[in-house]
Each structure stands twice: as structure tokens, then as C-alpha cells.
Amino acid sequence: MIGLTYLAAILATLPLVLILVHLIAKGASSLSLAFFTHMPRPVGESGGGMANAIVGTLILIGVASLIGLPIGIGAGLHLAEKRTTPLAYTVRFLSDVLNGLPSIVIGISAWEFLVRPVGHFSALAGGVALGTMMVPLVTRTTEEMLLVVPTSLREAALALGYPKWRTSIAVVLRTALAGIATGALVAVARIAGETAPLLFTAIGNQFWSTSLREPIAALPLQIFAYATGPYDEWHRLAWAGALVLITIILIISIAARFATRSRFGAPVD
Amino acid sequence: MTSLPLDWLQSDRRRLRVDQSAIGDRVYEFLTALCALVVPALVVAIAVAIFAAAWPAFARLGLSIVTTSDWDVRGGHFGAAPALFGTLVSSAVALIIATPLAIGVAIFLSEFSPSWLRQPVGFLVDLLAAIPSVVYGLWGIFVLIPMLRQQVMPFLRDGLHLGATPFFSGPAYGPSMLAAGLILAVMALPYISAVSREVLMAVPRSQREAALALGATRWETIRDAVVPYAKSGIIGGIMLGLGRALGETMAVTMVIGNRPEISASLFAPGYTMASLIANEFSEATNDLHVSALMAVGAVLFVITLIVNAVARWLVWRVSRVRAR
Amino acid sequence: MTAPAVQPPESSIAVDKAKPCIVTRDLSAYFGDTAAVRNVSITIPQQAVTAIIGPSGCGKSTLLRCLNRMHETVPGARVEGSVEILGSAIYGDGTNPIAVRRHVGMVFQRPTPFPTMSIRANVAAGLRIAAKKGEISGSTDEIVEEALRRAGLWEEVKDRLSESATAISGGQQQRLCIARALATRPRVILLDEPTASLDPLSTQKVEELVYDLRKTVTVVIVTHNMQQAARISDCTAFLLAGELIEFDSTRELFTAPKDSQTEAYVTGRFG
Numbered sequence: 001m002i003g004l005t006y007l008a009a010i011l012a013t014l015p016l017v018l019i020l021v022h023l024i025a026k027g028a029s030s031l032s033l034a035f036f037t038h039m040p041r042p043v044g045e046s047g048g049g050m051a052n053a054i055v056g057t058l059i060l061i062g063v064a065s066l067i068g069l070p071i072g073i074g075a076g077l078h079l080a081e082k083r084t085t086p087l088a089y090t091v092r093f094l095s096d097v098l099n100g101l102p103s104i105v106i107g108i109s110a111w112e113f114l115v116r117p118v119g120h121f122s123a124l125a126g127g128v129a130l131g132t133m134m135v136p137l138v139t140r141t142t143e144e145m146l147l148v149v150p151t152s153l154r155e156a157a158l159a160l161g162y163p164k165w166r167t168s169i170a171v172v173l174r175t176a177l178a179g180i181a182t183g184a185l186v187a188v189a190r191i192a193g194e195t196a197p198l199l200f201t202a203i204g205n206q207f208w209s210t211s212l213r214e215p216i217a218a219l220p221l222q223i224f225a226y227a228t229g230p231y232d233e234w235h236r237l238a239w240a241g242a243l244v245l246i247t248i249i250l251i252i253s254i255a256a257r258f259a260t261r262s263r264f265g266a267p268v269d
Numbered sequence: 270m271t272s273l274p275l276d277w278l279q280s281d282r283r284r285l286r287v288d289q290s291a292i293g294d295r296v297y298e299f300l301t302a303l304c305a306l307v308v309p310a311l312v313v314a315i316a317v318a319i320f321a322a323a324w325p326a327f328a329r330l331g332l333s334i335v336t337t338s339d340w341d342v343r344g345g346h347f348g349a350a351p352a353l354f355g356t357l358v359s360s361a362v363a364l365i366i367a368t369p370l371a372i373g374v375a376i377f378l379s380e381f382s383p384s385w386l387r388q389p390v391g392f393l394v395d396l397l398a399a400i401p402s403v404v405y406g407l408w409g410i411f412v413l414i415p416m417l418r419q420q421v422m423p424f425l426r427d428g429l430h431l432g433a434t435p436f437f438s439g440p441a442y443g444p445s446m447l448a449a450g451l452i453l454a455v456m457a458l459p460y461i462s463a464v465s466r467e468v469l470m471a472v473p474r475s476q477r478e479a480a481l482a483l484g485a486t487r488w489e490t491i492r493d494a495v496v497p498y499a500k501s502g503i504i505g506g507i508m509l510g511l512g513r514a515l516g517e518t519m520a521v522t523m524v525i526g527n528r529p530e531i532s533a534s535l536f537a538p539g540y541t542m543a544s545l546i547a548n549e550f551s552e553a554t555n556d557l558h559v560s561a562l563m564a565v566g567a568v569l570f571v572i573t574l575i576v577n578a579v580a581r582w583l584v585w586r587v588s589r590v591r592a593r
Numbered sequence: 594m595t596a597p598a599v600q601p602p603e604s605s606i607a608v609d610k611a612k613p614c615i616v617t618r619d620l621s622a623y624f625g626d627t628a629a630v631r632n633v634s635i636t637i638p639q640q641a642v643t644a645i646i647g648p649s650g651c652g653k654s655t656l657l658r659c660l661n662r663m664h665e666t667v668p669g670a671r672v673e674g675s676v677e678i679l680g681s682a683i684y685g686d687g688t689n690p691i692a693v694r695r696h697v698g699m700v701f702q703r704p705t706p707f708p709t710m711s712i713r714a715n716v717a718a719g720l721r722i723a724a725k726k727g728e729i730s731g732s733t734d735e736i737v738e739e740a741l742r743r744a745g746l747w748e749e750v751k752d753r754l755s756e757s758a759t760a761i762s763g764g765q766q767q768r769l770c771i772a773r774a775l776a777t778r779p780r781v782i783l784l785d786e787p788t789a790s791l792d793p794l795s796t797q798k799v800e801e802l803v804y805d806l807r808k809t810v811t812v813v814i815v816t817h818n819m820q821q822a823a824r825i826s827d828c829t830a831f832l833l834a835g836e837l838i839e840f841d842s843t844r845e846l847f848t849a850p851k852d853s854q855t856e857a858y859v860t861g862r863f864g
Binding site for chain 1: 402
Binding site: 150152153155156157158159160161162163166171174175177 | 661663666691692694695698699701702703705707708709718719722770773774777
């Protein structure tokens with residue numbers, strides 16, 4: 001029976017290994033400098049890149065972070081300080097609910113609020129949809145990280161005559177910052193590859209656009225379009241795009257691990 | 270050291286009565302409470318948006334949206350039963366495959382793994398959750414589906430003679446309920462194993478030692494003392510994985526074949542609610558069509574909400590026991 | 594630093610003749626409905642070390658935390674009665690607890706240096722707030738040096754002021770916290786079992802420091818260690834189940850207790 005658990009471990013890690021091997025094998029051969037610097041070419045022409053999609057993804061991540069980080073950190077501060085109020089319980093439960101909602105559901109409600117009324121798709125709507133997904137992730141990790149900070153530090157600051165708000169920000173939040181940064185990075189990694197919330201909001205763009213009011217290209221959308229298209233050239237680009245996307249996400253995930261390890265190592269008691 | 274005037278607090282009190290720190294505290298508490306309120310506000314806004322937009326379809330078509338199978342945009346028929354069926358079946362297939370694997374990994378990591386393997390294996394399994402859905406889909410189209418079509422499906426049908434059962438019969442196209450279930454299994458696995466590992470690790474030493482002291486082997490200890498103790502938490506983890514699988518969109522859309530038919534065979538293409546929305550939403554032009562898709566979204570919302578709430582409750586129950 | 598207005602008291606002063614610093618009247622402190630401190634009326638003398646002793650759970654820390662309004666930071670906690678420090682009612686109408694805490698320093702059981710700040714920034718942490726109000730003269734560097742000297746830590750850390758405060762030993766961290774409390778030049782400093790987590794050598798250093806501090810500030814120290822109270826305090830208060838049983842000069846209290854419970858405790862028959 002013990003051998004079976006070893007087998008389970010091998011079988012569970014096998015898909016990851018397979019996916020990474022295929023990504024590298026099929027993606028690397030299609031990668032070139034042009035992939036990062038060029039625009040998509042029309043059908044039938046070979047070459048071309050995803051410069052607009054890479055930039056678009058970065059812009060979407062930026063908009064999402066502007067929404068998700070401050071709200072999530074603020075909400076996390078509230079939860080960590082008001083542990084047992086009815087509002088805290090409600091917020092904790094609903095942030096789990098929000099975290100579990102299918103991303104496509106978040107996508108169509110963003111469409112209902114931000115696309116339908118104005119009559120056109122936009123980068124802003126996509127960023128808001130992704131930001132909505134970030135909020136519960138950042139909220140819960142912020143709360144967890146703040147609770148690790150010993151109460152004695154908070155008391156020491158209060159005893160020095162720090163007002164509550166300064167205690168919370170300059171001492172408690174500051175001490176937990178590395179952990180919160182890790183949580184933020186994990187949240188960014190999680191939304192960076194999201195496609196479904198963008199289908200009816202950012203929708204994608206064959207052209208160069210950095211405007212928040214226009215449709216914008218994104219790597220996941222471009223991978224989806226190329227993977228499901230009929231041309232071999234597109235398939236090659238989809239693999240290259242996937243390799244780039246997974247590299248970005250892996251770098252962020254690994255950075256998150258190291259952020260915790262190297263900077264949170266200052267035990268107080 | 271200058272000595273303090275007798276009215277030291279008096280002079281301070283004048284300065285501090287309307288102190289900016291008191292205002293600061295109030296502003297700070299207001300702002301953080303506001304941030305916290307955003308979370309319920311978002312959930313309510315999403316629910317309201319979807320149910321309001323779905324209302325015309327529910328009013329016109331009623332429950333026929335989930336009970337009938339005829340999806341004809343021009344004729345005004347919107348029966349999404351095949352998509353509901355596909356969502357449930359693909360998720361069920363995923364859980365049947367993923368659950369034993371995930372629990373096996375969790376037991377391996379919490380009980381048997383040599384310590385040098387624990388970190389890397391745990392990290393690799395966690396990484397499965399970090400891979401974007403669209404990359405799973407891409408891999409599904411170009412690696413998994415050809416493999417299913419050429420080797421796995423013929424082997425299951427003819428090699429193992431499972432073709433005699435309705436579940437593994439019919440032509441092996443490739444894009445199929447089976448492909449969707451397999452991809453979903455890989456995607457749900459890290460969620461189930463992460464929660465299971467956590468609750469297994471939380472089982473008190475005394476539970477294990479009591480069993481070992483009775484002369485149980487390591488495996489018997491786990492089977493009879495550890496797993497039962499962690500059972501409701503593990504079920505919570507499975508429910509969380511189910512929640513993921515039910516709502517998963519891109520990977521499924523790319524491998525399931527998108528055919529709105531109910532078939533007993535896992536080799537046949539199918540449809541899910543999420544992929545129905547993904548495929549048709551941007552092309553929906555008339556209002557009833559949009560509303561019907563929103564109604565499908567509303568059904569998906571309610572199902573995942575219930576599944577997640579039950580999952581959280583189960584996991585919470587276990588962690589509460591631990592806290593006591 | 595000018596010379597202290599009051600000379601250091603003799604080690605055995607008459608409690609009633611000393612100048613009062615902290616006066617509590619019918620002070621009670623609650624956690625929810627439970628009273629942790631009941632009707633304590635005590636007059637703590639100026640520029641002396643007053644020890645509060647008693648078995649664990651007797652409310653001695655709670656009493657201490659009422660003296661700088663820290664008690665009320667615990668959810669559900671409240672205070673009744675009055676406390677005057679140097680003639681000002683700290684629970685008076687409209688009195689800001691933050692103003693009180695700026696003038697009444699506090700050091701806790703475990704060292705609590707702010708881990709993200711350097712040694713210098715830790716000492717200056719309280720200044721940053723007070724200095725803005727023009728309450729404290731002198732440059733930050735001067736005040737930091739003065740506070741570290743008073744805490745007996747200057748020679749040990751003067752070359753590493755910009756290192757992290759967590760890089761020094763536990764005993765040094767605790768003296769750093771004392772320096773941090775001293776930097777704002779409080780009139781009163783409250784010590785809540787400051788040596789509970791320290792090794793004997795560090796404990797001795799802190800004790801010597803506390804003994805010296807009385808020249809310039811009023812010290813109130815909570816301790817579960819009777820020998821410590823006997824070594825470093827001028828007056829001692831004995832608390833039992835939230836009530837003040839006896840308060841006298843340390844010598845009197847330890848050698849000729851008037852209350853039988855005090856006698857039982859100081860002779861080690863319970864607690």
C-alpha cells in the first residue's frame with residue numbers, strides 16, 4: 001500500500017513534467033526575438049510576434065493590481081484587527097465565495113457593468129474583472145500574514161504613543177510586508193494566465209493599443225485564438241506564447257517563494 | 270532633564286483634543302472597513318448583474334433552460350440540459366480520477382515521503398495550480414487528444430473490451446468528455462491534495478501513537494486512525510476541487526468538442542455550461558440569447574456557490590476542532 | 594540633562610512622606626464582566642522604584658497597564674476609578690490616551706524591538722511622533738545617544754546603530770526597548786516583568802539599570818520574583834486576587850509585613 005502512495009506521487013507530478021517538456025520542446029523552437037518585438041502578421045504570412053499581447057497582459061496585470069492590492073490589503077487589515085465582528089465573518093466567508101466563483105461568471109458580470117452600458121469592449125473592463133479575482137486572494141493572505149505579527153509589537157508601538165493607525169501601518173503592516181508581497185505575487189501569478197474573464201471584456205486586439213478604453217490584446221487570449229485556429233503557423237505561435245506565459249508565471253511564483261524565505265526570517269521572540 | 274509643568278496633560282490635552290491622530294484613527298478605520306465592504310459588495314454586484322440579466326430568459330422560458338435539450342437561437346429555444354449534463358459528468362470523471370491520486374499524494378507527503386522529497390514534490394503538485402487554463406487546453410489539443418485518439422481510446426474499447434459497455438463505445442474522435450475529464454482531473458488535483466495534506470498534518474500525534482501502541486502497522490494506523498480523523502476535511506478538499514472543475518472554462522472548451530448532445534459514452538464530444546457561455550457570448554446578438562446565456566451563468570453561479578460553501582464549512586469544522 | 598529636582602530616595606523611604614507621582618483612587622479594571630483589579634488606591638512616590646508583586650493572575654500586570662491607559666486597548670476591557678500622574682487626571686474628560694502614553698514609557702516581558710527598523714530607528718521610534726509636536730529638543734542623534742547611554746547600551750552598539758535591531762542579543766534587545774522608552778524623556782516608566790525572558794547575566798544588567806533610573810524617573814516594575822523586588826525597589830505593593838493587600842517600603846514589607854497574607858507570600862508559604 002505504501003508503494004501505491006509513491007505511485008500516486010509519480011502520477012500526480014507526471015502531467016506537470018509532460019506539460020513542461022512539451023512546452024519547452026514545441027515552444028522554444030518557435031521563439032525568437034521577433035516574437036517579443038513584432039506584431040502579429042496576417043494569415044498566411046509566416047513570422048510575426050506577440051509584442052502587443054505581451055504589453056497588453058502587463059497593462060491588464062497593472063490595472064488589476066491597482067484595484068486588487070489596495071482593496072485586498074485594506075480588507076486584510078480590517079479582518080486582522082476586527083477578528084470577531086459579524087462583518088469580519090461575513091467578509092471572510094464571502095471572500096472564499098468570491099474566490100470560488102468561476103472566472104467566466106466574473107467575466108460576464110464585468111461585461112454587464114462595464115461593456116454593455118458603454119457599448120464597446122475595453123482594457124479597463126478586463127482589468128477590473130482580473131482585479132475582482134485578486135481581491136479575495138490578497139485579502140486572505142494579508143490577514144494571515146498580519147496575524148503572524150506578534151501582538152507584543154503592536155502593544156510596544158501603542159505604548160510609545162503611536163496612534164492606532166500608525167501602529168497598524170508603520171509597525172504591523174511593515175513587519176508583515178514581505179509575507180504580503182509574497183501573497184500579492186501569488187495573486188498576480190494566478191490572474192496573469194486567466195483567459196475566461198477577458199473573453200468578453202478585453203476581448204483581444206490584433207493591433208497595437210495601450211488605451212484602457214479600447215480592446216486590448218493579452219497573451220492568454222492570443223494563445224487561445226491561435227491554438228483553436230486552423231493554421232500550423234498559428235499553432236507554433238501558440239506554443240511559443242504559452243512558453244512565454246508559463247515562464248512569466250513560474251518566475252513570479254518562484255520569486256514569491258524566495259521573498260518569504262529571505263526576508264521574513266527575523267523572528268521576534 | 271527639565272521638570273514637567275504640573276499641568277502637563279492639560280497643555281497636551283488642549284493640543285490633542287482634536288488631535289489628528291484621533292482623526293487619523295477614524296479615517297484609517299473607515300478606509301479599511303470600506304475595503305472590507307468591497308468584498309460583499311462585489312459578490313452582491315455579481316449576483317445582481319447576472320440574475321437581473323438572466324431574468325428575461327427565466328421569465329420567458331422558465332426551467333426549460335435546464336430541462337430541455339433544444340438550443341436553437343433563431344427559433345428562440347434555449348435548452349441547456351446537455352451543457353448541464355456535460356458540466357456534471359466531466360466534473361464527476363475528473364473527481365473519480367483525481368481523488369485517489371490526490372489523497373495518495375497527500376498521504377505520501379504527510380506520512381511516507383523522505384524529507385528531501387517532501388518540498389520538491391509538494392512544490393511540483395502546487396505548481397499544477399499555477400499553470401493557466403489556456404495552457405492546459407493547448408496541451409490537451411496537441412498532445413492529450415492525439416494520444417487518446419490513437420492509443421488510449423482504442424485500448425480501452427478494444428484492448429480491454431470495455432466497448433461493450435455504453436460508457437466506452439463509439440468512434441474515437443479525440444475531443445470528448447473523457448478528454449475534458451482528464452484535463453479537469455489534473456487541474457483539480459492540486460486543490461484536493463493541498464487541503465488533504467493540511468488536514469492530515471493536523472491530525473494529532475496522539476491519534477497515531479494510540480494506534481501504533483495497539484500494534485497496528487504504519488499503513489493500518491493511517492487507514493484506521495489518521496484518515497478517519499481527517500475525513501471531513503478531505504471531503505471538503507474534494508468539494509473545493511469539484512468547485513474548480515465545475516466552473517473551469519478554457520481548457521474544457523478547447524478539448525470537449527462543444528457538441529450539445531447527451532451521450533452515455535465518454536468517447537463522445539459534449540458541452541459544458543462554461544464552454545457554452547465562452548463560445549456563444551460574444552456572438553449573441555439578440556437580447557433573449559444574451560439573457561439565456563446569463564441564465565446558464567446564473568445556474569453555474571448557484572451550483573458553485575453551494576459546492577464551495579459546503580466545502581468551506583467542512584474544512585472549517587476540521588480546523589475548528591484543531592483550534593480547540 | 595539638568596540635575597533631578599528630587600534627590601534619589603534612601604533605599605527605605607517612608608512611603609507617606611515621599612512626593613507623590615502616581616495616585617490611584619478606587620481603580621478597578623475589567624475584562625468584560627470580570628474584574629482583574631478591584632478598588633486599588635495607591636500613592637506611588639516620585640523618583641523611586643516601586644515594585645508590584647503577587648502570585649500569577651493577581652492582576653499586577655493589569656494594574657500596571659492601567660497607568661498608561663494600555664489596558665483599554667484590549668477589546669472589551671474598561672477601567673473605573675481615577676488615576677492622577679503628577680497632578681493630572683489621565684482618565685479625565687477628553688484626555689487623549691496617546692498623550693498619556695507619550696509621557697509614560699512602558700517595557701514588556703519579552704523584548705519588542707521593531708524588526709524592520711535599525712537600532713537607531715528603534716530608539717527614535719517614539720521621537721518621530723513626539724518631536725513633531727515640538728515637545729523634545731535636541732537633534733535625533735543626540736537624543737538617541739543619550740537614551741542609549743541611560744540604558745547602558747551605548748558602548749555595546751555605538752558602532753552598529755544602523756544594523757537591524759534583531760541582530761543583538763535578547764538582553765541587549767530588552768535594554769534597547771528601555772532606551773526606546775526613555776528617548777521621549779518620560780516622567781514615569783513602567784516595566785512589566787522586564788527580565789522574565791532573560792538569562793541571569795542580562796537580568797543583572799537590567800536590574801542595575803533600573804536601580805540607576807530612579808535618579809531621573811519614577812519606575813514601576815511588575816515582577817514575580819520577590820528577590821528582584823527586594824533588590825531593586827524602594828517600595829513594594831502586594832496584590833492578591835486583584836486587590837491591594839499591602840503597600841509599604843520594601844524593607845518594611847519584606848521584614849515586618851502587617852498583613853498575614855503578605856507574610857505568607859513573602860515567606861514563600863504560597864504563590
